Amino acid sequence: MTRTWILPMLLVLCGSLVSTGLLFSGNPGEAAALLLVFVLLAGLNSPLIFPRSIGALEAQRRSAVDGRPVVFWRPGCKYCVRLRIRLGRNARRLHWVNIWRDPAAAAAVMAANNGNETVPTVVVAGQPHTNPDPGWVREQFSPSP
Known part of the structure; x- marks a missing residue:
């Protein structure tokens, strides 16, 4: 912590x-x-803006159960901050994985992006999407009231 x-x-x-x-x-x-x-x-860059990160394997397991997207991110990334802010309160419903804290996550991102650690990489139904539009990400899950 x-x-x-x-x-x-x-x-x-x-x-x-x-x-x-x-x-x-x-x-x-x-x-x-x-x-x-x-x-x-x-x-x-604080933990206040991003939901608590989990490991890549745990995120994939949870996503398989609840169907919510997995977001691979890293601290200091302006595109990750943009995604987090534009998702608002709904961002907490996604599974966030910090690639700097989990080597398996970094490997998954590099595999999806031709060897580059390009973030945010959002995995929806097993398909990676690099730096997607926040509106599109919002459409990928139905937020609860």
């Missing part, structure tokens, strides 16, 4: 240090803007 917070905490720490330097040099506006940028980057 604490490992997933390392990058966000480092971003906040670095932003705080740089902002403090700007503040002491007499640039409070720049300091505040820069700190805000670092905090937003930390939030985008």
Whole structure:
């Protein structure tokens, strides 16, 4: 759990240090803007924005049972963030797999993308789709009320 917070905490720490330097040099506006940028980057890379990741094998097993898509993603990917944000609350209904934490997931993504770790790769009914439109992904499952 604490490992997933390392990058966000480092971003906040670095932003705080740089902002403090700007503040002491007499640039409070720049300091505040820069700190805000670092905090937003930390939030985008935190576990708060992505649902809890599971392993590739577990995700495939669950998908076979409930028919929901599996999303292979990695931290720092702007396309993964776009997909997550555009799916909104429904994103939690999908099975999210972090390819940097699961070698089997990375291998599955590379097999689907000619040896590249291109994410997000969404697997629907056993078929991989690389960087699909979020609207299309939303159509692939029927959200519950």
